[in-house]
Amino acid sequence: MNWRFLASGVAVLVLLGLAGYSRIQDPERPSVISRFAPGAAEAEQSTAVRLRPGDTGLVADGREIYATACASCHGANLEGQPNWRQRKPDGRLPAPPHDPSGHTWHHPDDQLFALTKAGPAMIVGDGYESDMPGFAGSLSDREIIAVLSFIKSTWPAEIRARHDGINRQANGQN
Incomplete structure (x- = not known):
């Protein structure tokens, strides 16, 4: 097993988990995303991010944005790059798939939004390098939600249901 990959993944989950925990504890405190992404504090919504895979207009917009x-x-x-779990010669990981074979659906909506808006390097910090940029400067919050809603709309019903459970758990609901 590639321990650097595992450590990076754990670091992302810990940071995002702490961000979510601190937000639950003090709703007035800025989240991790607002400290990293330009303009995110102003754009951050008072309610949690919710993907809407059943919103056909939003999903259609997301499909177009995803394509470009x-x-x-x-x-x-949504198949990702080959060997997406193995680091490239430059030490960076290839782009993962967003289909059911990948790990996208293992993350709650808020985390997916934060990673897309700020980019993994900003979320992980500590010199982490990634080919994925943050899209805060090029996509609106609605466009990011549209893309993520499109991605979720492609998952089979069982995976979508499991993802909904992950969202409930992340939001303290059972």
Whole structure:
């Protein structure tokens, strides 16, 4: 097993988990995303981010945005780059798939939004390098939610239900 990959993944989850915990404890305190992404504090909503895979208009917009902003790395069919779990010679990880074979659906909506808006390097910090940029300067919050809603709309019902459970758990609901 690649321990650097595992450590990076754990670091992302810990940081995002702490951000969510601190937000639950003090709703007035800025989240991790607002400290890293330009303009995020102003754009941050008072309610949690919610993907809307059943909103056909939003999903259609997300499909178009995905095709222009994401497919070149994550694949036209959300398949990701080959060997996405193995580091490239430069030490960076290839783009993961967003289909059910990937790990996207393992993360709650808030985390997916934060990673997309700020980019993994800003979220992880500590010199972490990633080919994925943050999209805060090029996509609106609505456009990011549209892309993520499109991605979720492609998952089978079982995976969507499991993702909904992950969201409930992340938001302190059972």
